[in-house]
Amino acid sequence: MTALRLYDSATRETTELVPVVPGRVSVYHCGLTVQGPPHLGHIRKEVVFDVLRRWLERAGYEVTIVANVTDIDDKILAKGVEQDRPWYAVAYENERALHAAYEVLGCQPPSYEPRATGHVPEMIEMIADLIERGHAYPATDDSGDVYFDVRSWPEYGALSNQDARDMQPAEDAPPAGKRDPRDFALWKGRKEGEPLTASWPTPWGRGRPGWHLECSAMAAKYLGNEFDIHGGGLDLRFPHHENELAQSRASGQRFARRWMHNAMLNLGGKKMSKSVGNTLSVAEVVKRVPAVAVRYYLLSAHYRSVIDYSEEALAETAVAFERIEGFVTRAAELVGEGAPGDVPDEFAEAMNDDLAVPAAVAVLNGAVTRGNGLLATGGEELRETLAQVRGMLDVLGVDPLSPVWRGDRSGQGATAALDTLVGTLLEQRATARAEKDFATADRVRDQLSAAGIDIEDTPHGPRWSVKGS
Incomplete structure (x- = not known):
């Protein structure tokens, strides 16, 4: 206990x-x-x-x-x-x-x-x-x-x-x-x-x-x-x-x-309140920033500390979470997803100290930094680091590999139809590249880019995301 x-x-x-x-x-x-x-x-x-x-x-x-x-x-x-x-x-x-x-x-x-x-x-x-x-x-x-x-x-x-x-x-x-x-x-x-x-x-x-x-x-x-x-x-x-x-x-x-x-x-310097008229609906905010990043923003400050909301701070938090998400995605491609593991003692000590989430997030970011240094070599140490990072993210409710967030590419959650359509176009592009039809492959990539889809080629195949997410 x-x-x-x-x-x-x-x-x-x-x-x-x-x-x-x-x-x-x-x-x-x-x-x-x-x-x-x-x-x-x-x-x-x-x-x-x-x-x-x-x-x-x-x-x-x-x-x-x-x-x-x-x-x-x-x-x-x-x-x-x-x-x-x-x-x-x-x-x-x-x-x-x-x-x-x-x-x-x-x-x-x-x-x-x-x-x-x-x-x-x-x-x-x-x-x-x-x-x-x-x-x-x-x-x-x-x-x-x-x-x-x-x-x-x-x-x-x-x-x-x-x-x-x-x-x-x-x-x-x-x-x-x-x-x-x-x-x-x-x-x-x-x-x-x-x-x-x-x-x-x-x-x-x-x-x-x-x-x-x-x-x-x-x-x-x-x-x-x-x-x-x-x-x-x-x-x-x-x-x-x-x-x-x-x-x-x-x-x-x-x-x-x-x-x-x-x-x-x-x-605006005042408590967000319907009576004051200075509110932001959850439905509107997650159209601009992925929902998982909004959650990360809300939990990153200590629960007894006031959060002074700003669009700039929310955007910065989204970028910070993108770094964490990037490590988890790349590490999982190299060593497999596995499952969320035990959290480090320092993380547990922070959480046990009146839910000191900012200190716990500092431990998380340190683990991500170490993990990024292991991506080039892979191996058991990377697998252990990924499990530890996912364990911490699981406690905070922001593990990108959780079923809750797997489809959250656009802030509202990508539909299965979008996933299928993009997947089909990527298969066409892969076929064209295999046949050395690079003009067709580039045209497919340009079509996806024009539709707001970013493509990143990795050693394990292409990975896509909605631009800005």
Whole structure:
């Protein structure tokens, strides 16, 4: 088992991960609120937790990842009105876009991906329990809202290191029915004009769940009273995760043993955000740069470091990854692909130090440099180096020889039809060269070049790629 040390956002300390159940690691990280398609900032979090999962599994742990989908929310209802469509159609369309973004960037799907709308009974039960324990109350204005009583929980503010007395009012509901402006909504009564389909019957009237309550109820259902890691973007630490922690602990759960937050992806000096309007969709970015290089870009910085996005930095990362990919491809042609091997001790030490991926990438690049020096001679040393490099790339989820990336020549993935067409033309060129019909061979090459296909002749035959990829 690995001695993985992780920074805990709650204690502000880096300590060894000791799972609740030996040999198993349970992780809950907050998924997308699907009022719109995912942008690159959202997917940074998915890549971070995918790398964590891969490293834990490499170390022999059985890993359970739960990532919810928030498919009922004020913003989703507003989008439905704006687009003149049912709110659930908006949510489902954007949930499918989220899955497409997972796939295009090589992220493994969560072990479970529960929707908020599928767990309303658990939420109602949790609210009733909190009321019985004296930590929640129905609104006093007949709105049908139910609020968490912040003053009833002395530990409120511990996760975000704030004094509750200094906090601003919670803005998720009007203050009229609250005992204290900081109290936050567990349940929101149905408002006039809202679709009946967006509400459920409860002892407090028809309504829908508050955002924070959803995650607490789903985490408890799938991971139990106590689990190992709760994570998400740093922007969720307050109020979302603070509120989750308070209501879950107040209901008697031990909840998360540690909190893991990744830093933001900035664009133009500000956090990439739909509300700010400075977003880049995953679908658009992978048209310009191969998807595997986009993933490499998102993981190359330490997960707790801010990434200031720029097209230049992304292009530079794509070139850097092309060097790695070039070594793997050439070495595999000489000694065979083999399989991903064990990683060097230095790489493991970096990964065990709070997922220090930049230091791990430095070890990877050093191995690639040594491997390039072995290409001229080949042999067992090259085979071992290739296996080691592929082992490191496998942990990071960017092994070019993985089935996930084999077709990723253009950023979107080359189709089987394109592969067949280019292969047929290369066979015609090879036949022409064998018959010393060099004019025909050159004409085929020129046709491919005009179509945007680069051809490289190697000792093991021609290799093709889409220009710019």
